[in-house]
Amino acid sequence: MAHESANHSRELALHAARLASEKKGHDLYLLEVGQVSIVADYFLLITGVSVVQVHAISDHLVENLKKAGYYTLRIEGYREGWWIILDYGGLVVHIFQPEARMFYDLERLWSEAPRVYLDEPDNSSTSYSD
Numbered sequence: 001m002a003h004e005s006a007n008h009s010r011e012l013a014l015h016a017a018r019l020a021s022e023k024k025g026h027d028l029y030l031l032e033v034g035q036v037s038i039v040a041d042y043f044l045l046i047t048g049v050s051v052v053q054v055h056a057i058s059d060h061l062v063e064n065l066k067k068a069g070y071y072t073l074r075i076e077g078y079r080e081g082w083w084i085i086l087d088y089g090g091l092v093v094h095i096f097q098p099e100a101r102m103f104y105d106l107e108r109l110w111s112e113a114p115r116v117y118l119d120e121p122d123n124s125s126t127s128y129s130d
Contacts, residue, residue, distance in 0.1 A: 023060045
């Protein structure tokens with residue numbers, strides 16, 4: 001059962017990464033935090049260059065993931081738009097402005113969690129590795 005849940009979370013995380021890239025989110029970084037913590041199965045880290053872009057990425061994710069049957073359990077930081085957290089249970093999405101991402105440095109904080117490598121998006125298509 002836990003393995004099924006982790007696979008479901010992985011599919012959700014990869015889908016969220018594709019959606020974020022549609023709104024030009026950059027520096028996408030997927031961590032399998034379920035290997036080192038019970039907080040979630042995955043963290044998806046995304047950078048947007050402004051409040052407007054961070055909001056656009058967040059709105060796009062919430063809207064399209066809802067259409068796919070995934071609902072947020074909690075949204076934090078939307079009003080400020082400096083660091084928005086979308087909690088989907090097995091997946092927690094962190095959408096940062098560059099300064100917030102550098103300040104909190106979750107990649108370092110969660111460095112023991114295995115990274116799932118996502119191919120860098122180009123202008124024509126994006127593929128995601130398993």
